Amino acid sequence: MTLQPLLPDILQAVMKGQSRAQQDSHYPGWHLAPVTGLLNDPNGFIHFQGRYHLFYQWNPLGCQHANKCWGHWSSPDLLHWQHEPIALMPDSEYDRSGCYSGCAVDNHGMLTLCYTGNVKFDNGERTAWQCLAVQNAHGGFDKLGPVIPLPEGYTGHVRDPKVWHHQQHWYMVLGAQDQQKQGKVLLLRSDDLMQWQPLGEIAGSGIGGLGDAGFMWECPDLFTLDDNDFLIVCPQGVAREETRFLNSYPSAYVSGELDYHRARYRHGPLVEMDAGFEFYAPQTTLSADGRRLLVGWMGVPDGEEMSQPTTAQGWIHQMTCVRELSQHNGKLYQRPIRELQGLREDEQHWQGLADDAPVLEAQSLELELASQGPIMLNFADTLILTWQSDGLRLARLSRITGEWQYRYWPGDVRELHILCDRSSVEIFINGGEGVMSSRYFPVHPATLALSGGTNLRARYWSLRSCMVE
Numbered sequence: 001m002t003l004q005p006l007l008p009d010i011l012q013a014v015m016k017g018q019s020r021a022q023q024d025s026h027y028p029g030w031h032l033a034p035v036t037g038l039l040n041d042p043n044g045f046i047h048f049q050g051r052y053h054l055f056y057q058w059n060p061l062g063c064q065h066a067n068k069c070w071g072h073w074s075s076p077d078l079l080h081w082q083h084e085p086i087a088l089m090p091d092s093e094y095d096r097s098g099c100y101s102g103c104a105v106d107n108h109g110m111l112t113l114c115y116t117g118n119v120k121f122d123n124g125e126r127t128a129w130q131c132l133a134v135q136n137a138h139g140g141f142d143k144l145g146p147v148i149p150l151p152e153g154y155t156g157h158v159r160d161p162k163v164w165h166h167q168q169h170w171y172m173v174l175g176a177q178d179q180q181k182q183g184k185v186l187l188l189r190s191d192d193l194m195q196w197q198p199l200g201e202i203a204g205s206g207i208g209g210l211g212d213a214g215f216m217w218e219c220p221d222l223f224t225l226d227d228n229d230f231l232i233v234c235p236q237g238v239a240r241e242e243t244r245f246l247n248s249y250p251s252a253y254v255s256g257e258l259d260y261h262r263a264r265y266r267h268g269p270l271v272e273m274d275a276g277f278e279f280y281a282p283q284t285t286l287s288a289d290g291r292r293l294l295v296g297w298m299g300v301p302d303g304e305e306m307s308q309p310t311t312a313q314g315w316i317h318q319m320t321c322v323r324e325l326s327q328h329n330g331k332l333y334q335r336p337i338r339e340l341q342g343l344r345e346d347e348q349h350w351q352g353l354a355d356d357a358p359v360l361e362a363q364s365l366e367l368e369l370a371s372q373g374p375i376m377l378n379f380a381d382t383l384i385l386t387w388q389s390d391g392l393r394l395a396r397l398s399r400i401t402g403e404w405q406y407r408y409w410p411g412d413v414r415e416l417h418i419l420c421d422r423s424s425v426e427i428f429i430n431g432g433e434g435v436m437s438s439r440y441f442p443v444h445p446a447t448l449a450l451s452g453g454t455n456l457r458a459r460y461w462s463l464r465s466c467m468v469e
Ligand code: FRU
Pocket: 040, 041, 057, 068, 100, 101, 102, 116, 159, 160, 218, 219, 280, 281, 301
């Protein structure tokens, strides 16, 4: 069977769609977003031979979750990005229902992609292959085909390989669902990326002291910071609690110690990565100077995503800003990378009662706030942050029910660092101890009004746009 070539349709979709998306008042000025169609997970984030590469799940043909290709950007500095040739299209038998998420590695100087070939059958079943592709002299990628078939004991939901090098071997974590419909993370080892030896389950629902923790674990990422081994994962089906795990699916991590020889991972409880309305499928890599960087999808599957108004302009979703990770006592901290300071225009200051603060222009804003609270931050009457003595509450109007919905960050808040870019707000709490990332769709030009009878100190900047070339 020959598959329908996608390229002519993709080209036409980009030619027709790009200017429409970019004229949308909600299109980001400096976050990465699709030129047209739907973007979801970041893939293949790597620093390779002097440049950063970031790939992404992309449906160039529409705003639905279909036709998943790998789009590709590169950058010398994480600030100025350029478009690269589309890296993968679902045009082979083994990836015909989508080139799903995965990673990139430097294999002896060859930029090599490791991704999931997803295959759906007419009877509703599916299978998955873990596949390789290698960069060619033209900057595109040549597929090498599948290297790992569906492992026994699991359903067709096995995907999202993340590969790293450790003590002369390649290791891979894979997201999986077992036959009992429990989410798991598998560990595998290889010497050449071609032959893989399964080492077992290292974490998941019902193991490692977690109890019932969901029916599928997607997008695992395992890395070491100082002496701690962190596993980031997206567990689907974790029970909602009063103040956490409130999105349709969360992104979470555990921290502990991985025994590579016995394939045993001793770890603590699941901690939510981001307490906002939109954050999912983050991926990390090392920077040129050894920092652990993270970028996430500022979206969540299976929630209210399709009610976002940008679909009328032919595009949907964006990435988060790139963040630097650090850890204190096994707890992950996230901060915007320092490179982003390159977007700042003139610095402004303000100090006094929140009620007397000037109304800020919120289209493209960086704001540092120090206070004891209580303060209210009203983003264009569409997104409202309340800073109280027991933590933060973020309220947003549902575009489906018209009701206010809430997200929470419980704890003592001393300072906030906020990044606004047209239709997104990222709130970093206490130097990165917590984060809340959310999309919102205000009438532009959006403003931010502060109120409250409390003193605050503010430093803020308007941020320059940074177009992808
Ligand atoms: C997460 C995810 C991955 C999958 C990809 C498909 O958002 O469902 O598990 O590989 O998206 O686009």
